[in-house]
Amino acid sequence: xxxxxxxxxxxxxxxxxxxxxxxxxxxxxxANVALPHMQGSLSASQDQITWVLTSYIIATAIMxxxxxxxxxxxxxxxxxxxxIAGFTVASMLCGVAQNLPEMVIFRLIQGxxxxxxxxxxxxxxLDIYPQxxxxxxxxxxxxAVIMGPIIGPALGGWITESLSWRWVFFINxxxxxxxxxxxxxxxxxxxxxxxxxFDFLGFGSLVTFVCSFxxxxxxxxxxDWFGSREIWIDAIxxxxxxxxxxxxxxxxxxxxxxxxxxxxxxxxxxxxxGLFVGALLFSTTxxxxxxxxxxxxxxxxxxxxxxxxxxxxxLCAFLCVPYLIPRIGARRVLAMGLVVAVxxxxxxxxxxxxxxxxxxxxxxxxxxFGVGLLFAPLNTLAYATLSPIHRTEGTIVNTxxxxxxxxxGISMIIATLTxxxxxxxxALSSRFNCGDPVLIAGLPAAxxxxxxxxxxxxxxxxxxxxxxxxxxxxxxxxxxxGTLLLAPLLLLMRPPPPMRTLSHEEMAAAD
Numbered sequence: 409x410x411x412x413x414x415x416x417x418x419x420x421x422x423x424x425x426x427x428x429x430x431x432x433x434x435x436x437x438x439a440n441v442a443l444p445h446m447q448g449s450l451s452a453s454q455d456q457i458t459w460v461l462t463s464y465i466i467a468t469a470i471m472x473x474x475x476x477x478x479x480x481x482x483x484x485x486x487x488x489x490x491x492i493a494g495f496t497v498a499s500m501l502c503g504v505a506q507n508l509p510e511m512v513i514f515r516l517i518q519g520x521x522x523x524x525x526x527x528x529x530x531x532x533x534l535d536i537y538p539q540x541x542x543x544x545x546x547x548x549x550x551x552a553v554i555m556g557p558i559i560g561p562a563l564g565g566w567i568t569e570s571l572s573w574r575w576v577f578f579i580n581x582x583x584x585x586x587x588x589x590x591x592x593x594x595x596x597x598x599x600x601x602x603x604x605x606f607d608f609l610g611f612g613s614l615v616t617f618v619c620s621f622x623x624x625x626x627x628x629x630x631x632d633w634f635g636s637r638e639i640w641i642d643a644i645x646x647x648x649x650x651x652x653x654x655x656x657x658x659x660x661x662x663x664x665x666x667x668x669x670x671x672x673x674x675x676x677x678x679x680x681x682g683l684f685v686g687a688l689l690f691s692t693t694x695x696x697x698x699x700x701x702x703x704x705x706x707x708x709x710x711x712x713x714x715x716x717x718x719x720x721x722x723l724c725a726f727l728c729v730p731y732l733i734p735r736i737g738a739r740r741v742l743a744m745g746l747v748v749a750v751x752x753x754x755x756x757x758x759x760x761x762x763x764x765x766x767x768x769x770x771x772x773x774x775x776x777f778g779v780g781l782l783f784a785p786l787n788t789l790a791y792a793t794l795s796p797i798h799r800t801e802g803t804i805v806n807t808x809x810x811x812x813x814x815x816x817g818i819s820m821i822i823a824t825l826t827x828x829x830x831x832x833x834x835a836l837s838s839r840f841n842c843g844d845p846v847l848i849a850g851l852p853a854a855x856x857x858x859x860x861x862x863x864x865x866x867x868x869x870x871x872x873x874x875x876x877x878x879x880x881x882x883x884x885x886x887x888x889x890g891t892l893l894l895a896p897l898l899l900l901m902r903p904p905p906p907m908r909t910l911s912h913e914e915m916a917a918a919d
Contacts, residue, residue, distance in 0.1 A: 418536045424590025425529035426549070428492055431583040432525050435499065435518070435576075438564035439464075440694050441712045442573035444701045449573065450508045458822050459626065461694050463512045465815035466622045467519025470615050472808040473664065475524030476801055477606055484532065485595045487524055489588060494521030496584030503577035527803040532595075534791070534799055544730050546787045559719070561697070565712025610664030613653040618812065620646035625819035666801055669794075675802060677900040678790035679809045681742075685786075686813025687820070688890050689749055689779050692756075693718070694818050695825075699880055700768065703761060703873055714765045718772035725780025738785035738792075739898050745781030746895055748774055753888035757881050761873060789901050821883055828879035829872070836871050 439446075439460060447457040479487040498518035505511040530549060537545045567575045624642035631639050657663040657670075669675055693715070700711040725745070732741050752775035759767060794802050 420590055420594040421536065422533060422548070424587050424594065425532060427583055427587040427590065428488070428525045429529050429549070431492075431495065431580050431587060432522050434560050434563075434583070435464075435522075435580060438560045438567070438576040438579065441561050441564035441697045441708055441715065442568045442576050443694075444698060445568050445573040445708060446511070450505070450511055452508045456508060458694065458818055459508070459512050460515055462622065462626060462815045462819055464515040464519040465811050465818070466618060467516045468523045469808050469811040469815060470618055471520045471523035472527060472804050472811060473614065474611065475528065476804040479524065479528055483597055484528060485591060485597045487528065488591045488595065491521055491524045491528075492584055492588045492591065494518075495525070496580055496588075497521075499577045499580035499584070503574040527807040530787070530803045530807075531799055534803075546784045559716075561712035561715035561719075562709070563712070565707070565709035568708040607656065607660055607662060607664035610653055610656045610660065613649045613656060614664065616649035617646050617653060620649060622815060622819065625816055625823065628823055665805060666798055668798055669802060669805060672794050674793050674901050675790050675806075677897050678786050679806050681894060681897050682786055682806055683809040683813040684890070684894055685779070685782060686810040687817030688887050688894075689775065689782075690810070690814045691817035691821050692775065692887070695821060695880075695883075696768070696772075699759075703876055703880075706765075710765070714768045715772065717769040718776035721773035721776025721778075722780035723776075725777045726784065729781065729784040732781075733785060733788060737903055738788045739901055739903060741781055741785045742789075742898055742901075743895070745778045745785070746891060746898075747778070748781065749778030750888050750892050752778060753884050753891060757885035757888060759877070759881060759884070761877050789903075793902065821887075824883055825876075825879050828882055829876045832875035832878040833872060836875055837868075 443457055443460065446452070446460060450457070452459075475487065475491075495518055498514055498521055501514040502511060502518060505514055533545050533549055563579070564576050567573075567579065620642045624639055624646060627642070628639055633639055634643070653664075657665060657667065696715060697708075697711045700706040700714060701708065706714065729741060732744075752771045755767070755771045755774070790806055791799060791802060
């Protein structure tokens, strides 16, 4: 529970927590826009450059469970200060990285340092505000989460073109200093020393599972998947580690995650929901910048501007959610968010190479609005029936699930994109025939290898573009189907218990 000092300083603490959260989300969206520029500078292939994203996300997923135990052991304030300082220093190191291995290592450090920011900031805000203000507080906290996607793409594009992609990491320095100062000055020191026995076997098996599974999805496309001994080894290790983690959680006297979390139907349903939302919806923010810059020829700044409406749509949703939940219920708001997200993905499945930026921006607003409708209701429903003593662990598990879903989603989508592009390229190439007058008439002379001035390389480049476009469309279509299949989980979620009117004495005590 929060101390009276934290309650009295709730507003400056909220500001500091929102700055730390904004720094965390801003970094990911800025890096997305700069990926094509990093790819050339770091001499990486398309599948390798995504390690810049997945290494950060997977480090966050691994460290997030440990951050709860550490916050109890050393105290929330020291944990926050160490996280903000470590994240800021790691950002500076990312800005000076000279090759892909260095960048991946520094991004791992950045993910480890920043893992505790979002779950612990959410827990602190839940503790320092009274229960009746929780929906509004969660919307404010979610607004900080989404401000990164709003300003990140355009800011990242402008910095990349005006200065260098390295400055997208240096931008964290002033934000980190302000957040550190706010936590240092206004948060109380709880002393720590409250940890329960640490389950090293449970944590070790969980880390082994996450790392092995992520390595399998990252390396699969280049190693011919299960035609490779390496992928089989990764899969066997992941399966064995996951089995050990389940058995340890069920049988251990002090498991790494409290078993009461698995007994709460709302929490389990919302966590699974968040896992797939991370895989299906958040991964599009990593997919679209490369699509716009590599296929449509957009600059970093142009792709940043085209990505901004997604964040604006989410912000609009966050502003609506506090009024929608009390009137129609959290589950109906979730259902609305799913429907809007599916419509956006369906429209994205009809993208083509001749379109303007308008379809990207309109679908971005729709998808952003749909995702924005999911955040606060999920947080409200996940903790509606969960005991307050499990809030810290609950927020950690929830955040870890979303991070893991995002990381695996990016890896699997990039792998599918690569394989679908190859299949589509082969299918399109097989239809080319110099004797087809319709095909020949539709080709520019420079792309017609059957003519004297034609170039096979130019034709192959255009076929590759068309094949990639077909691959993107198929991925968006399957994402729409996958998002729609999340709807049955809504039936498992119970609405929050009705809140009774508090007396003046209880309101004073809560405040």
